[in-house]
Amino acid sequence: MPDAPRELLRRVFGYDQFRGAQADIIHHLLGGGDALVLMPTGGGKSLCYQIPALLRPGTAVVISPLIALMQDQVDALQQLGVRAAFLNSSLELGAARAVERSLRAGALDLLYIAPERLLTDRCLALLESIDIALFAIDEAHCVSQWGHDFRPEYIQLNCLHERWPQVPRIALTATADTPTRNEIIAQLRLEAARLFVASFDRPNIRYRVVEKANPRQQLRDFLRREHPESAAIVYCSARRRVEETALYLQTQGFKALAYHAGLPADTRRTHQLRFLREEGLVMVATIAFGMGIDKPDVRCVAHLDMPKSLESYYQETGRAGRDGLPADAWMTYGLSDVVMQRRRIEESEADERFKRIELHKLDQMLGFCETAHCRRQVLLHYFGETLEQPCGNCDTCLEPVETWDGTDAARKALSCIHRTGQRFGSAYLTDVLLGKANERIRRFGHDRVSTFGIGQRIDGRTMTAENWRSVYRQLVAAGLVAVDIEGHGALRLTEAARPLLRNECTIQLRRDPERQRSRDKTRAP
Numbered sequence: 001m002p003d004a005p006r007e008l009l010r011r012v013f014g015y016d017q018f019r020g021a022q023a024d025i026i027h028h029l030l031g032g033g034d035a036l037v038l039m040p041t042g043g044g045k046s047l048c049y050q051i052p053a054l055l056r057p058g059t060a061v062v063i064s065p066l067i068a069l070m071q072d073q074v075d076a077l078q079q080l081g082v083r084a085a086f087l088n089s090s091l092e093l094g095a096a097r098a099v100e101r102s103l104r105a106g107a108l109d110l111l112y113i114a115p116e117r118l119l120t121d122r123c124l125a126l127l128e129s130i131d132i133a134l135f136a137i138d139e140a141h142c143v144s145q146w147g148h149d150f151r152p153e154y155i156q157l158n159c160l161h162e163r164w165p166q167v168p169r170i171a172l173t174a175t176a177d178t179p180t181r182n183e184i185i186a187q188l189r190l191e192a193a194r195l196f197v198a199s200f201d202r203p204n205i206r207y208r209v210v211e212k213a214n215p216r217q218q219l220r221d222f223l224r225r226e227h228p229e230s231a232a233i234v235y236c237s238a239r240r241r242v243e244e245t246a247l248y249l250q251t252q253g254f255k256a257l258a259y260h261a262g263l264p265a266d267t268r269r270t271h272q273l274r275f276l277r278e279e280g281l282v283m284v285a286t287i288a289f290g291m292g293i294d295k296p297d298v299r300c301v302a303h304l305d306m307p308k309s310l311e312s313y314y315q316e317t318g319r320a321g322r323d324g325l326p327a328d329a330w331m332t333y334g335l336s337d338v339v340m341q342r343r344r345i346e347e348s349e350a351d352e353r354f355k356r357i358e359l360h361k362l363d364q365m366l367g368f369c370e371t372a373h374c375r376r377q378v379l380l381h382y383f384g385e386t387l388e389q390p391c392g393n394c395d396t397c398l399e400p401v402e403t404w405d406g407t408d409a410a411r412k413a414l415s416c417i418h419r420t421g422q423r424f425g426s427a428y429l430t431d432v433l434l435g436k437a438n439e440r441i442r443r444f445g446h447d448r449v450s451t452f453g454i455g456q457r458i459d460g461r462t463m464t465a466e467n468w469r470s471v472y473r474q475l476v477a478a479g480l481v482a483v484d485i486e487g488h489g490a491l492r493l494t495e496a497a498r499p500l501l502r503n504e505c506t507i508q509l510r511r512d513p514e515r516q517r518s519r520d521k522t523r524a525p
């Protein structure tokens with residue numbers, strides 16, 4: 001029997017070989033099975049349903065929430081000679097009716113459709129009247145109520161299974177953590193579906209995290225040194241920071257543009273187009289930028305603020321190096337990020353369960369920032385994947401982090417929190433430990449507590465304010481200390497701190513951060 005999928009891959013799409021699990025997925029669908037496909041962005045999910053769409057009788061219905069991208073996808077398919085069309089709110093009535101007519105006439109191989117449109121009675125009736133080759137549910141994580149892309153209509157997509165039990169369904173997503181995966185299976189009734197999980201590793205991306213001191217200057221130095229003429233994306237947490245940073249980079253001689261949802265639509269469009277077309281542009285943006293941006297030669301994605309979860313971090317850094325050539329993911333990170341993210345969670349309207357999940361995700365993100373191990377191993381582990389060996393292409397692999405027995409330091413840091421009443425942030429606590437009798441400390445009488453000045457030396461080593469801030473960050477990341485948002489970033493002890501305070505265990509800390517800074521300075525371009 002001729003290999004029909006392979007033949008189509010060559011003839012229609014012009015590619016020689018299937019990638020990864022594509023061939024298996026296609027054969028599974030052709031055999032009538034359901035599939036859940038977890039594959040990173042750029043992994044080649046589309047072909048997994050486009051080829052079966054062409055080989056099975058009837059029209060394949062592709063459900064996608066990204067209305068803005070449908071037109072592009074359909075245009076691209078039409079150029080290849082595939083009979084594709086889309087239905088969404090951007091179409092004029094006349095155009096929509098024309099699509100419906102071709103659908104009824106059996107003249108379409110693929111129909112892209114927005115979920116809210118699909119769920120209308122009119123559309124469901126229309127689909128009842130035609131042959132359906134398969135249902136592809138793209139961006140399937142939108143069904144997750146605890147994810148950030150939640151779309152209520154996605155939940156109702158379980159009706160597809162009830163109405164068309166014989167039609168194979170394929171759900172696809174690039175969000176692979178286990179809770180989301182389970183939710184997709186449960187909500188879309190995909191219990192019997194075969195699961196295809198591709199590797200999420202992006203070996204050409206070099207991960208680096210540096211301590212946040214003066215983030216804009218750190219960024220400028222990094223870009224000058226390693227990416228003076230590269231296309232780069234710089235993510236900031238807030239619109240104002242986006243604008244300030246873009247302006248700053250411009251004054252420093254970079255071609256930098258700003259992008260966030262508060263800019264007029266035409267400004268956003270021109271900036272996006274310039275980024276795609278011109279060489280060496282730095283796009284400074286909020287996370288509003290990037291969905292569906294297909295620019296293969298982005299050499300660097302920088303984060304001036306820590307993302308809220310490893311999924312976001314992975315998605316955002318994943319926009320670097322799509323062409324497979326070396327690329328950088330670079331981030332500055334400090335305790336202020338923890339405070340900001342915690343505040344965001346506490347102040348959100350969400351219910352308690354949602355907040356707990358968000359806090360848990362934040363902890364995982366912190367663990368990544370503070371790890372002394374290979375960052376890629378930590379990142380992939382979060383996605384349920386095991387990388388046997390350290391990767392050799394992240395900062396901790398390239399310059400292994402020294403660890404030290406931080407038991408004594410940690411205990412002093414913790415008791416300082418305790419002695420000062422769990423009401424102060426790391427900067428204040430550090431001053432107390434270093435014995436700085438400034439006005440504020442004297443006012444509170446903390447120049448007389450037993451921890452005043454006990455942190456000047458640890459094990460014979462002089463301790464700097466940075467050293468102590470690093471200790472506090474690591475204690476937060478390890479869950480021994482919590483950041484109190486009500487108390488404006490005050491640190492307090494958690495239950496987990498008890499064993500250490502009671503001398504029942506020891507703790508290893510990473511040696512931070514002077515090494516990292518000097519490394520930044522000395523590394524040649």
Ligand code: ADP
Nearest residue numbers: 015017018019039040041042043044045046047
């Ligand atoms: P995803 O939806 O997973 O982000 P796409 O389906 O958009 O990824 O594919 C990403 C890119 O890889 C596209 O440019 C696509 O044409 C290309 N691609 C997909 N499969 C193959 C293949 N087997 N051989 C070569 N290129 C491929």
Ligand code: ZN
Nearest residue numbers: 374391394397
């Ligand atoms: Zn590594």
